[in-house]
Amino acid sequence: MAAKPVPREEKRPRSFYALSAFFALFVVFLYGPVVTILTLSFQGPNGGLTFPMNGVSLYWFERLWSGRGTVDIGTAFSRSLILGLVVMALTVVISVLAGLAFRKRFAGSTALFYVAIASLIVPSIVVSLGIALEFRIIDDLFRPLLSSIGLVSRRGNSLGLFTSGLGAHLSWTLPFGLLIMFAVFNRLDKSFEEAARDLGASNWQSFRFVVLPMIAPYLIGIALFGFTLSWDEIARSSQTMGSTNTLPLELAALTTTVTTPDIYALGTSVTAVSFTVIFTTLAAFIILQKRRQRRSLPD
Numbered sequence: 001m002a003a004k005p006v007p008r009e010e011k012r013p014r015s016f017y018a019l020s021a022f023f024a025l026f027v028v029f030l031y032g033p034v035v036t037i038l039t040l041s042f043q044g045p046n047g048g049l050t051f052p053m054n055g056v057s058l059y060w061f062e063r064l065w066s067g068r069g070t071v072d073i074g075t076a077f078s079r080s081l082i083l084g085l086v087v088m089a090l091t092v093v094i095s096v097l098a099g100l101a102f103r104k105r106f107a108g109s110t111a112l113f114y115v116a117i118a119s120l121i122v123p124s125i126v127v128s129l130g131i132a133l134e135f136r137i138i139d140d141l142f143r144p145l146l147s148s149i150g151l152v153s154r155r156g157n158s159l160g161l162f163t164s165g166l167g168a169h170l171s172w173t174l175p176f177g178l179l180i181m182f183a184v185f186n187r188l189d190k191s192f193e194e195a196a197r198d199l200g201a202s203n204w205q206s207f208r209f210v211v212l213p214m215i216a217p218y219l220i221g222i223a224l225f226g227f228t229l230s231w232d233e234i235a236r237s238s239q240t241m242g243s244t245n246t247l248p249l250e251l252a253a254l255t256t257t258v259t260t261p262d263i264y265a266l267g268t269s270v271t272a273v274s275f276t277v278i279f280t281t282l283a284a285f286i287i288l289q290k291r292r293q294r295r296s297l298p299d
Helices: 014-040 059-065 073-101 109-120 124-148 164-187 191-198 203-231 247-254 262-296
Strands: none
Touching (some): 014 262, 059 073, 073 203, 073 247, 124 164, 164 203, 247 262
């Protein structure tokens, strides 16, 4: 009985190694700064802003969170966290409602669509300046009238975290949510809803028990976009937050004044929150997928 010939291993082309090296350099370029900042944030009390490290400790984190650092991280952190959660919730709700509305064509739908996503192509700093100017004009027009009847003070302005700041962040997060929901509803099979209505379900019951479970994984993605984009936003926040600063604005301000690893500890804290939200969202997505698979299995 003749022995079977041993298949020869195919040699990889040189292009494979060249592309692999390019990809490795890309990963280093992408994540190298994050790893560097994370590492330097764990320096000892006498550490500086560059390598080599001078000891290893949690000193700069303790200094930052105890209020002895150069920034009130607790207040700035709570502002960014609350604003991010509000932006996330509004982005999900408005995106779903807009997706449902655009399932049927109506007068002006095309123009409204382009207006809704136009802020993606406008420079963020221009959007920030425009929103700030808009609120100043509103103040000039309405503040004297409102102050005359005692509703607002004559001093100050309407620029703030949940007025102009919220609007600026929504101008950044909503286009992403809208595009995702438009794509989802365009591919959604309407026969499931029609079957539910044939069985006596109302419009709300059809949405609650048929549509919502099918689009739930995409809503998690929209929520992730909404929170992370708001949490890390600087350009659209720069002119619209009034007298308050979010955590990214505090971090940007520190880059020109702080000469200690305080800034690295703050950067690591901001990055840790972002990764926590991302991995929590991915875990929720996996759990939802497994629940759907279990429900689809026959008893």
